[in-house]
Amino acid sequence: MERRALVTGSAGFIGFHLCRRLLADGWQVTGLDGMTPYYDVSLKEARHALLRQSPGFRAVEGLVETPGLVAGLAQGAGVIVHLAAQAGVRYSIEAPRSYVEANLIGSYEVLEAARHARPAHLLMASTSSVYGANTRMPYAEGHKADHPMSFYAATKKAGEAMAHSYAHLYGIPTTLFRFFTVYGPWGRPDMALFKFVKAILQGAPIEIYNHGEMRRDFTYVDDLVEGITRLIALPPAESAGPCDSLSPVAPCRIVNIGNGAPVGLMDFVQAVEAALGMTAEKRLLPMQPGDVPATWADATLIEALTGPLPRTDIREGVQRFVDWYRDHYA
Known part of the structure; x- marks a missing residue:
């Protein structure tokens, strides 16, 4: 090739x-x-x-x-x-x-x-x-x-x-x-992690949809x-x-x-708070139109094709993003 x-x-x-x-x-x-x-x-x-x-x-x-x-x-x-x-x-x-x-x-x-x-x-x-x-x-x-x-x-x-x-x-x-x-680092500003970190550092509330009853396969x-x-x-x-x-x-x-292990939205928020060493002000909101309550990947096929893939723990991955954010926007 x-x-x-x-x-x-x-x-x-x-x-x-x-x-x-x-x-x-x-x-x-x-x-x-x-x-x-x-x-x-x-x-x-x-x-x-x-x-x-x-x-x-x-x-x-x-x-x-x-x-x-x-x-x-x-x-x-x-x-x-x-x-x-x-x-x-x-x-x-x-x-x-x-x-x-x-x-x-x-x-x-x-x-x-x-x-x-x-x-x-x-x-x-x-x-x-x-x-x-x-x-x-x-x-x-x-x-x-x-x-x-x-x-x-x-x-x-x-x-x-x-x-x-x-x-x-x-x-x-x-x-x-x-x-x-x-x-991860260099992530999109419209995604939850970027929004949460930016808001918490600015002392603004974060918006949590479906009152936190969501899971994502980060x-x-x-x-x-x-x-x-x-x-x-x-x-x-x-x-x-x-x-x-x-x-x-x-x-x-x-x-x-995908990671093959969905994480609760409130657990994700806790990982962000821990990485920042700050507590977020939370604004609980209803589900947004077009959204779904959960995602979860079956990774059987990709691992059959490629072998086992790395799976970074959510706390480690969030910490890396926070470190990048603080450095990039210092």
Whole structure:
């Protein structure tokens, strides 16, 4: 496999960490990012600035949905990792068109690029949100994901279906990741951990939805990236056994990447308080539209494919984020 990668969303939280890992492993990486103002662009710029310190990194700024842009960058890439997306469950209620443009049209542009560039492996990010109203836990890749609870989830599920069709029609080896509540240093300002730490340090209350009766399968970003890098070398071909989601008609597989151990929201808050050495003022609120009370990844398939993955303890991972936050915003 040619060790040249195209990573979309390279200035994003996960994309930044993946690019940094690939560069450390000796890859040549082209990173595409739209630098959209969904959250603080200066944070994205700081991530790209760090990546540019490596001679193996080439940064390109542009929207993934721009016709032909990805196709031009994909030539010669052994691997394409498509992470660019409009994220956020709640924002999809306020600005649904941005999800159509980034997540549907953007994914179409990536698929067309892969059709012509013929990478050894196309990998695309989806989300645990696609499990939607499914109450059967832990979530396994074979469980139904037919009842999305948000427009964000609907666009990501549509992206999975689009990718499967291209894998079938054009023989593109494709892996679709379903991520579970990723956190860690350089995290997104719209995510709970960032919001909680910022508010507590400012002496402001934190907002806790569903009155704290929520659980999330928090996944530390380095653990997630370890899973992605192992999967890059495993384009779908042969079945991994009864747990496999490998399509019967296409070289396409869906893989959960999660910690496999949900944490109660109030336990998460306690970990944040302990890392800061401060007590939060808590504002208990009802469930938000489009949200779900719990997520929990069944990690059987990814471990069958890659072997056991690291699982960072929530207290250690939160402490690392707090240390980064204090240093970055000092």
